[in-house]
Amino acid sequence: MSALPPSLEQAPAEEKPFDPHDFPDDLRAAQLRAAELYAELHAYQATLPWSREPHAGWPEETERGKERLGRPETPGWTAEQSTEYDRLFEALREATAAVQGHPWWKRCGKEGIKGSALVTARQTLKHAKGAVPLRQEDVEQTA
Numbered sequence: 001m002s003a004l005p006p007s008l009e010q011a012p013a014e015e016k017p018f019d020p021h022d023f024p025d026d027l028r029a030a031q032l033r034a035a036e037l038y039a040e041l042h043a044y045q046a047t048l049p050w051s052r053e054p055h056a057g058w059p060e061e062t063e064r065g066k067e068r069l070g071r072p073e074t075p076g077w078t079a080e081q082s083t084e085y086d087r088l089f090e091a092l093r094e095a096t097a098a099v100q101g102h103p104w105w106k107r108c109g110k111e112g113i114k115g116s117a118l119v120t121a122r123q124t125l126k127h128a129k130g131a132v133p134l135r136q137e138d139v140e141q142t143a
Contacts, residue, residue, distance in 0.1 A: 018111040020121040023128055027102045031131035034095035039133060041088040048081055049074040099125070 023031075053076045060070035077085070108118055125131055 018113075020108045020111070020113045020117065021124050021128070023125055023131070024104055025130070027099065027104050027125065028128060028130040030095065030098045030102060031125050031128070032133065034092065034099050035126070035131070036133050037088065037092040037095050041085075041092055044085065044088060048077055048085065052077050052082065 050071060051074045055071070055074050055076065057071040057073040061068045105118070105122075108114075108121060113121060
């Protein structure tokens with residue numbers, strides 16, 4: 001028996017209702033990894049020639065008032081560039097698979113989070129604290 005009077009005894013901790021936006025740390029980390037890889041792949045791709053294979057390009061044309069932008073001749077990607085691009089792309093695929101296949105989403109389904117509510121939860125993850133790489137504004141705020 002408790003020495004405290006019934007009015008002062010602690011009530012059992014009430015369970016908080018399930019929150020589909022209370023993401024587990026490992027899911028946030030997986031989303032962060034996917035976002036960072038996407039940014040790295042995008043930045044790397046911007047340094048590459050416009051075509052993976054050598055191509056003669058084509059001239060700029062205007063036909064019936066419509067402009068069709070041309071492309072210069074390109075030597076294509078080197079073997080090293082192709083290997084690095086493929087490595088980054090595969091890492092991104094694995095990271096996004098880890099996010100999409102995370103057990104959290106199965107739990108959401110068991111808790112009745114489905115349809116548009118599940119889509120909203122997945123979209124919210126992309127902006128959740130700890131799941132987004134630092135931006136310039138973040139750096140400026142902490143400086």
